[in-house]
Amino acid sequence: MRTRSPLTTRVLLTCAAIGVATGLVGAVAGWLTPVVIVGTAGVAYGLVLGSHVLPGIIAQELLRMPFVALLAHLIAALVASAFNPAWAPRFLGTALLFGLIQEGVAALTRYRAWGAWRFFVSAGIIGILVAVVVGFAADLARLPLWAQAIYIALSILGPFAWTAVGLAIGAALRRAGVARVPR
Secondary structure (H helix, E strand, C coil): CCCCCCCCHHHHHHHHHHHHHHHHHHHHHHHHHHHHHHHCCCCCHHHHHHHHHHHHHHHHHHHCCCCHHHHHHHHHHHHHHHHCHHHHHHHHHHHHHHHHHHHHHHHHCCCCCCCHHHHHHHHHHHHHHHHHHHHHHCCHHHCCHHHHHHHHHHHHHHHHHHHHHHHHHHHHHHHCCCCCCCC
C-alpha cells in the first residue's frame, strides 16, 4: 500500500513561489548588510537579518502543514545565493537555522496551533539567537552602552516586525484562495 506525501505538487509550487519572492528580499538584505554594518556600526543589523524569517512565516501561515517552512527557506536561500554567491553559505545556514526553529515550534504544537502567538514564539527565539551570535561576531563590547542596547533591541524586535509582515502576507494570500490544499 502506498501513502501519499502531504507535499503535493501544489504545495511544492507554492513553497517555490514563496521561496523565490522572499529570496529576492534576502538578496536585497545581503546587499544591504555591508552598508548597514559600516554605516550604522551594526546596530541596525538585526532589522536586516530579521527579514530572513519571511519564507517560513508566510509558508506556515498560508499552508499550515509540516516542512513547508524549511522548504521555503531553502528555496529562498538558493535564490538569494544566485544574486550574491559569496554569501551562499550564510544564506543556507540562516535558512536551515531559521527554518528548523520555525518547524520545531510548530512541531511542539503538533502542527495544530496556528495562532499568531506561535509565530511570535519562533520570532523571539530567533531574535535572541541573532542578538547573541551576531553580538559576539560584531564584537558588541567595543560599542558604547547606548549602541549595545539599541543593537540588542533591534536584533530581537527585527524578527518580530518581519514576522508580523509575513503573517499579513500569508493571511492575504489565504484570503485570496492561494491555500486551497486538498485534504
